[in-house]
Amino acid sequence: MTAARTLALSTPEATAKLGRAVAAKLRAGDAVCLSGPLGAGKSALARALIRALTSPDEEVPSPTFTLVQTYDGPGFPIAHFDLYRLAAPEEAVEIGVYEALDIGAAVIEWPERLGAALPADRLDIRLEPAPDRGASEGRVASLTPWGTWIGREPSL
Amino acid sequence: MARQHRLTVLGIETSCDETAAAVVRGDGEGAVQVLSSVVASQIEAHRPYGGVVPEIAARAHVELIDGVIARALAEAALSLREIDGVAATAGPGLIGGVMVGLSAAKAIALARGVPLVAVNHLEGHAVSARLGEPLPYPFLLLLVSGGHCQLLAVRGVGACERLGSTIDDAAGEAFDKIAAALGLPYPGGPALEALAQGGDPSRFALPRALLGREGCDFSFSGLKTAAARLAAGLASEAERRDLAAAVQAAIARQLAAQTAKAMRLYAQAQGGSGLRLVVAGGVAANGAVRAALRAEAEAQGFSFHAPPLRYCTDNAAMIALAGLERLALGLASGLDAPARPRWPLDEAAARRDPIHVPGRKGAKA
Numbered sequence: 423m424t425a426a427r428t429l430a431l432s433t434p435e436a437t438a439k440l441g442r443a444v445a446a447k448l449r450a451g452d453a454v455c456l457s458g459p460l461g462a463g464k465s466a467l468a469r470a471l472i473r474a475l476t477s478p479d480e481e482v483p484s485p486t487f488t489l490v491q492t493y494d495g496p497g498f499p500i501a502h503f504d505l506y507r508l509a510a511p512e513e514a515v516e517i518g519v520y521e522a523l524d525i526g527a528a529v530i531e532w533p534e535r536l537g538a539a540l541p542a543d544r545l546d547i548r549l550e551p552a553p554d555r556g557a558s559e560g561r562v563a564s565l566t567p568w569g570t571w572i573g574r575e576p577s578l
Numbered sequence: 579m580a581r582q583h584r585l586t587v588l589g590i591e592t593s594c595d596e597t598a599a600a601v602v603r604g605d606g607e608g609a610v611q612v613l614s615s616v617v618a619s620q621i622e623a624h625r626p627y628g629g630v631v632p633e634i635a636a637r638a639h640v641e642l643i644d645g646v647i648a649r650a651l652a653e654a655a656l657s658l659r660e661i662d663g664v665a666a667t668a669g670p671g672l673i674g675g676v677m678v679g680l681s682a683a684k685a686i687a688l689a690r691g692v693p694l695v696a697v698n699h700l701e702g703h704a705v706s707a708r709l710g711e712p713l714p715y716p717f718l719l720l721l722v723s724g725g726h727c728q729l730l731a732v733r734g735v736g737a738c739e740r741l742g743s744t745i746d747d748a749a750g751e752a753f754d755k756i757a758a759a760l761g762l763p764y765p766g767g768p769a770l771e772a773l774a775q776g777g778d779p780s781r782f783a784l785p786r787a788l789l790g791r792e793g794c795d796f797s798f799s800g801l802k803t804a805a806a807r808l809a810a811g812l813a814s815e816a817e818r819r820d821l822a823a824a825v826q827a828a829i830a831r832q833l834a835a836q837t838a839k840a841m842r843l844y845a846q847a848q849g850g851s852g853l854r855l856v857v858a859g860g861v862a863a864n865g866a867v868r869a870a871l872r873a874e875a876e877a878q879g880f881s882f883h884a885p886p887l888r889y890c891t892d893n894a895a896m897i898a899l900a901g902l903e904r905l906a907l908g909l910a911s912g913l914d915a916p917a918r919p920r921w922p923l924d925e926a927a928a929r930r931d932p933i934h935v936p937g938r939k940g941a942k943a
Contacts, residue, residue, distance in 0.1 A: 459806070460755055460758070460759055460802065460803070460806045461799075461802055461803030461804075461806045461807065465746060465747070465799065466746075466799070469746070481743065481745070481922075483743075483744060483746070483747075483748070484744075484746060484747045484748065484751055484799075486724075486725075486747070486748075486751050486754075486755075487594070487723075487724045487725030487726075487748065487750070487751060488594065488670070488671065488672070488725055489594075489672060490672065490919070491920065492919050492920055493920075516636060516637065516674065517672055517674070518672075518673065518674065551807070
């Protein structure tokens with residue numbers, strides 16, 4: 423790995439812009455792991471990323487209940503996982519996390535549920551509320567590339 | 579045109595957490611009887627995780643499916659020879675699970691020489707209100723659960739038009755996640771409703787998403803974020819109670835406001851006839867939500883219908899009924915019907931076999 427890069431996201435639009443920048447670098451086999459507390463903007467980032475690779479008005483519902491939603495991207499499918507409801511890392515196999523990476527890209531919310539079985543080629547993005555902003559919309563994103571993501575980080 | 583024949587259909591549902599099978603009979607005159615409805619997680623012996631953690635694994639569905647089908651037939655006091663058709667959820671959902679139920683249905687259809695119907699899970703929810711009472715088409719449906727939040731004009735078999743849906747989280751998910759932020763146990767909806775008892779909903783101001791905007795879409799993400807932040811800073815039990823009450827009121831308010839908009843659009847399109855509002859899905863069990871929707875329905879001259887809760891959550895009786903209604907119109911599927919992880923309901927409507935004439939049953943109502 424390389425050191426985490428930190429970005430201040432002062433508005434929801436800044437979060438969306440990060441999503442689009444990641445989308446521009448995404449290829450089949452890539453994982454994007456989104457972590458952070460409830461309401462930190464994980465789904466908003468995922469939505470912007472998926473819309474950038476599908477269409478601007480693509481419906482991107484939360485996959486919390488359905489566990490995964492799949493989309494037809496440019497040349498490869500994109501699977502949007504939410505592992506919030508998983509109890510054990512083995513369940514990720516059952517819902518096809520690794521299969522999705524064989525055929526396309528995966529955006530994974532709550533990757534903590536995978537335990538040690540994180541995909542090798544992944545971009546970790548941790549989102550947190552900005553510490554000194556009170557109830558405002560500010561967020562901080564920390565990006566850490568792994569495997570083939572190293573040297574291929576999104577340009578912002 | 580009319581359904582002259584009595585039809586008995588086996589339904590199978592494996593698209594998400596539940597392994598379920600049911601037998602539903604239609605008398606050909608529109609009366610529907612649920613002969614059995616078995617959901618594996620509701621059987622004590624089948625609760626490996628205490629019924630909380632989903633049985634997402636295809637393997638779990640494989641292990642349960644035969645027993646669940648056998649039990650549904652036994653409770654209906656029927657054998658497979660007495661089944662006129664078999665319906666299974668073919669999507670949307672987890673592909674592994676869907677394939678288990680759909681393959682079982684195909685095997686039965688092939689072995690018994692009866693027709694197969696590949697059912698859209700959402701269409702099952704759309705017809706679920708017709709399991710509990712003889713409700714004619716058309717109607718306006720609010721489907722509001724942990725996984726879905728949509729408004730559909732349901733004009734007949736396979737003839738659904740979506741008027742609005744959530745642009746982010748489903749309402750039930752907002753309930754569950756805010757409840758988790760308040761430290762409440764799963765499932766969060768009932769726990770939050772209990773905590774909200776006696777709370778002051780005006781103490782905390784929560785965002786009013788989309789209320790001023792065009793259209794009938796929903797958004798609960800901003801509410802979830804705001805409530806989670808407030809929950810983190812609460813000191814007293816009274817504050818928690820007030821926040822729970824505020825959250826519940828905000829969700830009910832948004833559901834009622836967007837449904838009211840949809841009722842106006844629907845009433846206009848219907849020329850003032852068929853004014854029925856059906857509220858299906860687990861969130862319909864929430865008292866505040868139900869009261870707000872009932873009041874809106876009454877204000878707009880709509881009758882109000884909510885299916886029994888056992889048909890609101892995932893079940894196979896609704897799949898059997900959706901299959902039965904399609905079979906009655908001659909709409910069977912080929913044995914090569916694919917499992918579809920993604921299958922929007924309006925796409926289903928667009929590709930629908932054109933046998934059905936929308937509005938036909940509405941005129942009889």
